[in-house]
Amino acid sequence: MTSSPTRPSPPADGLLSAARLNLRELAHGLSHPSHPPTPLLAGSPRLWLRLLPYAAVLALTGVFVPVTIQILTNDYGVPGGIAAALAVGQAAPLLMLAHRPLQAWWIVFAADILGAVVLLGRPELLGNIWPWPPPVITGYLFVLLALGLRETRRTVIGVWLATGAAGLVLHLVAPSRSDGGALLLCVLGAVVLVIGAAVRERSEAQRMLVEQETISEAERAQRTLLEERTRIARELHDVVAHHMSVITVQADSAPYRIGGLSEEAKAEFASIAAGARESLTEMRTLLSVLRSDGSRGDLAPQPGLDRVQQLVEATVRAGLPAELSMAAEVRDAVERGEVPQAVDLSAYRIVQEALANVVRHAPGARTRVSVTAGGGHLTVLVVNDGAREPVSPLEASGTGHGLVGMRERVRLTGGTLDTGPLPDGGFRVAARLPLPPTEPPQQSEPPEPSPARPTPEEP
Structure with missing residues (x-):
């Protein structure tokens, strides 16, 4: 039988060394x-x-x-x-x-x-x-x-x-x-x-x-900001891709729609179409990185101000008394497509996040949503009263991450955001998003008088 190896014995002065070390400390x-x-x-x-x-x-x-x-x-x-x-x-x-x-x-x-x-x-x-x-x-x-x-x-x-x-x-x-x-x-x-x-x-x-x-709160806010920027990038892809597709189609069809073009002009249109297609390809490549989770839900058409009424109605069905006031000129501008898609989408997301915050932090509070236009800006205002129902302990203190997303969207569109509590216990969210200048209607020039036809001579 083989004998098992014996463990080395500890040094004799091990306890003394530990004691000296502790005494020095x-x-x-x-x-x-x-x-x-x-x-x-x-x-x-x-x-x-x-x-x-x-x-x-x-x-x-x-x-x-x-x-x-x-x-x-x-x-x-x-x-x-x-x-x-x-x-x-x-x-x-x-x-x-x-x-x-x-x-x-x-x-x-x-x-x-x-x-x-x-x-x-x-x-x-x-x-x-x-x-x-x-x-x-x-x-x-x-x-x-x-x-x-x-x-x-x-x-x-x-x-x-x-x-x-x-x-x-x-x-x-x-x-x-x-x-x-x-x-x-x-x-x-x-x-x-x-x-x-x-x-x-x-x-x-x-x-x-x-x-x-x-530190955790700062990291959480930074992560929320990055997630919101990624979401905005995915949404803006649909906005930019639409215009780039229109440019591609117009550049490709221009030689067939416009007669008498020179070879230089046809080559220029072909170069524009090729550049637009290349840009679309690069955007789709970047978007595939942003959509690394494999989700296909973001490929649906993005909402806008035309769906704010549905959003408010869904909030009312959830038990929150809310009302919407949208100016007639805003509705007309949305129907005519005069509101930029980035502003249209940002306005919808701001209303959506503001109503979600009211549901979480002020259940049962009366809420008023107002969308107006004037002075070259689209104004979105969401005001709610104080909470009429007890707030859940999990929602009693908000992190403010929804406001981070709102500020990021408003900043990217070049607008301003004003948020804060009200004296009666409510809360106010006001966003001003820039609108493109409206071109004044061109006055049509009066038609030139046609020369008088000679009257037949009387016999």
């Missing part, structure tokens, strides 16, 4: 703050929130300095000068908690250990807590809370370990005087640090979520 976390010296809540838009951390640290310092002096002198019998120096070292760094909590911890930590050593030289009195007096424990917890709110998890763990190690060493130095104060600070400090770290990590998660939502 903890030391780096204790000596290097994880954030620039910016005040807490410095990015808040409100002034009172930006000033709140300064007011809090001023109040803490103003309370702990005199309280520490009084307790050290009255309860522990420390001379006034030494008590004042210890109080300043233990409480004055609280002023730094708003912007430099790690540096404040180093000062407070050293001052608290020095204070414990000073109290060790004083006579032991009944009821006194050692090594950490009550004001030291309370002030130190505020320092730990500021660290938990600002520093990383590695730094917080290092601070807690240093605090526990200092309490353990002092307990071993004088176990008879240690009455559980070191353990109490270690337990309470762990609780405060966990609370502060949880609040900090939650705020960072919310900030990252907002940033990600902003």
Whole structure:
């Protein structure tokens, strides 16, 4: 039987290397703050929130300095000068908690250990807590809370370990005087640090979520814009292809319809027809790329203003009270084909998207659609009242992507778009699309008088 290969044993100093690495990381976390010296809540838009951390640290310092002096002198019998120096070292760094909590911890930590050593030289009195007096424990917890709110998890763990190690060493130095104060600070400090770290990590998660939502919203808007441009390109193909086909037919048939053309003129018409056919071929090639999904639905004739009435009627059947007002000159221009096909299609799509937005975001709202012409522009106006029915939570906050498509269509036709809410809770969509200048009717010249026929002579 063959023996199975044995796994290589881990290096003997693997645990030591990991321990040294962790100790270096903890030391780096204790000596290097994880954030620039910016005040807490410095990015808040409100002034009172930006000033709140300064007011809090001023109040803490103003309370702990005199309280520490009084307790050290009255309860522990420390001379006034030494008590004042210890109080300043233990409480004055609280002023730094708003912007430099790690540096404040180093000062407070050293001052608290020095204070414990000073109290060790004083006579032991009944009821006194050692090594950490009550004001030291309370002030130190505020320092730990500021660290938990600002520093990383590695730094917080290092601070807690240093605090526990200092309490353990002092307990071993004088176990008879240690009455559980070191353990109490270690337990309470762990609780405060966990609370502060949880609040900090939650705020960072919310900030990252907002940033990600902003990025996703921008990408979604860009994708919608590209999809709308692709759709417009497919629709404009039908518009341009019609005119190019007409040019091709007219150029091909011109030599047969017009007599007496020279060979140069016939060659020119043939060149025009060939160029038009080549352009049609290239457009169809590009369109095949845009229609890569293999859909054939876009090959149907594109709608226009002549189908707006049907669109409004379908919206009414869906439960939305809507009415249409289309000027007579607009109807006549559509019937005569005087409205450019790009403008005709864009006007229909704008009304379609506006009515769809009303159905989604303002169900039951009375809606008025108006299409007028004047001043060389076609004006499309869709106005709705406030919602009369409860809005679905999924539709309560719109993304504005429908407006992106409207703006893109209006921009491509050279028009303007005005959208916005109304004071009564409704919404307004107004688009002005350019129309070609109308040629004034040419006045026919009066016919020249025909020469008078001679009258027959009378016999």
